[in-house]
Amino acid sequence: xxxxxxxxxxxxxxxxxxxxxxxxxxxxxxxxxxxxxxxxxxxxxxxxxxxxxxxxxxxxxxxxxxxxxxxxxxxxxxxxxxxxxxxxxxxxxxxxxxxxxxxxxxxxxxxxxxxxxxxxxxxxxxxxxxxxxxxxxxxxxxxxxxxxxxxxxxxxxxxxxxxxxxxxxxxxxxxxxxxxxxxxxxxxxxxxxxxxxxxxxxxxxxxxxxxxxxxxxxxxxxxxxxxxxxxxxxxxxxxxxxxxxxxxxxxxxxxxxxxxxxxxxxxxxxxxxxx
Numbered sequence: 001x002x003x004x005x006x007x008x009x010x011x012x013x014x015x016x017x018x019x020x021x022x023x024x025x026x027x028x029x030x031x032x033x034x035x036x037x038x039x040x041x042x043x044x045x046x047x048x049x050x051x052x053x054x055x056x057x058x059x060x061x062x063x064x065x066x067x068x069x070x071x072x073x074x075x076x077x078x079x080x081x082x083x084x085x086x087x088x089x090x091x092x093x094x095x096x097x098x099x100x101x102x103x104x105x106x107x108x109x110x111x112x113x114x115x116x117x118x119x120x121x122x123x124x125x126x127x128x129x130x131x132x133x134x135x136x137x138x139x140x141x142x143x144x145x146x147x148x149x150x151x152x153x154x155x156x157x158x159x160x161x162x163x164x165x166x167x168x169x170x171x172x173x174x175x176x177x178x179x180x181x182x183x184x185x186x187x188x189x190x191x192x193x194x195x196x197x198x199x200x201x202x203x204x205x206x207x208x209x210x211x212x213x214x215x216x217x218x219x220x221x222x223x224x225x226x227x228x229x230x231x232x233x234x235x236x237x238x239x240x241x242x243x244x245x246x247x248x249x250x251x252x253x254x255x256x257x258x259x260x261x262x263x264x265x266x267x268x269x270x271x272x273x274x275x
Contacts, residue, residue, distance in 0.1 A: 001091045008093055017090040023160040024086065034083040038091075041084035045224055049267065052223040056265060058230050059223070063195045067146065070226040077149035086125040086157070094254035098217065098269050101252040102128060106215045106273055107135050110184055114138055118184035121174055121204065122193075126154030128186050128215075133163035140166040146173055175200060179207050185214035189269070191237070192219045192227045201244030213249070214274050216241065221265035222256075234270045246274035 006014050025031040052058070061069075070081060089095045110116050110132065116139040120129045123143030132139050145151055151169045158164040172179070185208055191197040201216075208214055220231045231237055234253050241248060249272075256267040 005091060005093070005096070009096065013090070013096070020086070020090065024157055025083075026160075033079065034087065037080040038084040038087050041080045048223040048225070052221070053265070058227055059225075061228055063193070063228060066193065066226040066228055071147035071150070074149045077147060078153065082125050082150065082153045086127060089125075089127055092256065094256050094269050097254045098252060098271050099127070099131065101271055102215060103131060103135065105250050105252075106186075106213070107132055109213060109273075110139065111136055113183070115140075116184065117141065117182055118186060119144065119179060119182050119207070120186040120188075121179075121207075122187055122190035123154045123169055124150055124188065126157040126169075128188050129154070129167060130158055130161055130163060132186070133158070133166055134161065142179075143167065143169040144172045144174055144179060145169065146171065174207070175203050178203060181207050181209045181212075183209050183212040185212070185216075187214065187216045189217050189219050191216070191240075192222070192229050192231060194229055197229055198240050198243055201240060201246070205245045208275075212275065214246070215271065216246075216274060217269060217271040220268040220270055222267040222269075231270075232265060234268075237270055237272070241272060241274055246272075249273045249275055 002017070005017065021031060025034045070076065089099055110118070116132075116136055118129075118132060118139065118141040120141065120143045123129060123145045126143065129141055129143050132141065143154055145154070148171060151171055154169050155164060158167055185204060187204060191200065194200050204214060204216070218231050218237045219227065220234065220237075234251070238248060238251070251273075252271040254269050
């Protein structure tokens with residue numbers, strides 16, 4: 001997969017990937033543990049995908065059950081989930097294409113403004129916030145997550161890239177405790193983890209200042225242990241964004257693999273810039 005990444009994206013990808021690995025997993029032991037966690041994560045994902053291909057439905061569970069099984073399981077989060085999620089944004093082409101869309105279409109807009117204050121909802125590994133802070137030296141921000149493990153991982157990630165001084169991570173459920181409105185919002189692959197994405201999107205819309213922009217993504221046809229809301233088509237997400245009061249500006253759709261069967265549900269990521 002590393003060879004495929006270098007062939008697809010070239011020397012820029014190689015430098016970026018190697019820098020991330022060296023900073024976040026600096027020892028041989030840490031890198032070996034991350035690789036093992038990634039392999040176990042992918043095996044679970046492939047099993048879930050095989051079942052989904054037959055049934056076309058996600059496992060029936062509540063948000064509370066998913067949170068207990070994943071976000072509050074510190075060992076699983078730190079040994080598999082978070083390292084694998086970070087590595088996937090380099091090793092899975094559709095994830096890396098999405099990150100490049102974020103840079104070229106969203107961060108590029110942010111670079112035209114001063115000052116820049118942003119918030120990321122569901123900070124996860126901290127990758128997207130780090131990309132903003134790296135590319136905009138005058139930017140500062142805050143990340144929100146419900147998982148203590150995600151908070152610690154993101155803080156360590158940002159510290160490894162020497163941008164932590166311009167960023168804080170808070171443990172908060174933004175539905176029960178709304179955040180202060182800001183001009184720029186980032187929310188990457190949170191919607192499919194929720195029972196009622198529209199209610200969450202309305203909370204995001206309320207947190208966006210007039211004239212502001214938000215970068216919001218969703219995973220489609222992508223079963224995993226914590227995915228409980230199934231998006232089958234990109235139009236499903238667009239309809240919910242509009243229902244929540246957002247206006248669509250730009251969109252990106254990236255498939256995990258090519259499929260000759262137009263009726264087969266293909267795992268994909270969809271990203272939207274909205275105002």
